[in-house]
Amino acid sequence: MSRFYEDIEPGHKIELGSHKFTRDEIIRFAERFDPQPFHLDEEAAKASLFGGLCASGWHTACIWMRLMVQHEQRLREELVTSGQPAFGYGVSPGFRDLAWPIPVYVGDVITYTIEYLEKRALRSRPGWGLLLHYDEGVNQNGEVVMSMTTNLFVARRED
């Protein structure tokens, strides 16, 4: 389905895709942005609350962002291919209740979803609406490793 404001149905849930967190990738992200010992070093991680080397929560969330953009890219391509106008990308004013209930360990495969919660038109921004969505990452054992509730500007059809 396309993703103009008018097409969005609250309650609709979408699987964005999965990502396997490798040791090298966890360490590379941590070296750049979050070099706490439990994201960098196996021994230090064993002695930490986490009990083993685990991804920065920011890393878990940034992969959600990437899969979300790739999902939007696919929707845009489908529209363009079928000769319809594509929606413009909107920015986000922020999110709330970002939780990392359990760590993402080396080798974990996280499957990400979004669920549309509610939408409203914006008088202050003609051409745009605001969409609230619930986002989740679940590991290979069915455990939630990340959740948050995000606001996103979505384009309206111009007719």
Place this chain on the structure above:
Amino acid sequence: MPETLYWEDIEVGKTIALGEKRVEKDEIIAFAQEFDPQPFHLDAQAAKGTMIGELIASGWHTNVMLMRMLFDSLLKDSASLGSGGLEEVKWLEAVRPGDVIRGTYTCLESRTSKSRPGIGICRVVCEVINQDDQLVMSCRLSQFFRRRTPDDRQ
């Protein structure tokens, strides 16, 4: 060896300055290519005609730049045990190439863990401010630290 910062050392109500960082165009683009490849984070030309109209940093990039400033200025020599999440993140102003951002860290509340006697929890507000003193991002989070002396303060 620098002295380790424990839970007891984080004072409620005191604001700690975090870093200062110049945000380069190349790093905005490199971050976006990897994590947030939308046109207004990738290319100034492609950004024209979008909602934003210019090249700006991904909000997630701002988040992790704050994380890095927090690490370098505070957590590096601390007994930090990580965070369980954030109550809220607001992206209030765009971060543009060449901006110089800095952070602040203010502990709002501090308490000990009921279930884990060696651990204290700080509820914190962090802000990111640009060279024009505009607030570009703010967030509230909880952080866990080891306690220096687990039993002298409940």
